[in-house]
Amino acid sequence: MNLEQLGSVIRERRxxxxxxxxxxxxxxxxxxxxxxxxxxxxxxxxxxxLNKILDNLGLEVIVVSRKE
Incomplete structure (x- = not known):
């Protein structure tokens, strides 16, 4: 997800x-x-x-990392 998509999700949920x-x-x-x-x-x-904002919107961050 890029920054514009993230912003859109936050705005829509808000x-x-x-x-x-x-x-x-x-x-x-x-x-x-x-x-x-x-x-x-x-x-x-x-x-x-991001967590502060998402917590108040009832959303959460999912972080995916790649094993090296």
Missing amino acids: NTLSLSQENLSEKSDVAIKTIHSIELGKANPSIKT
Whole structure:
């Protein structure tokens, strides 16, 4: 999943839950500017930041790594 797809998933879920970016910012303790940038696919959030946002949207991160 690329950053634009991630942002789209977050925006769609936020809208489904009838949350504004400001509401999500307050609930997740992530700056509204950061949420805005993520939704536009212009930010590459840390796992910690992403988890804060996704937890409040009822979503989770699944990380897949390759064995070397």
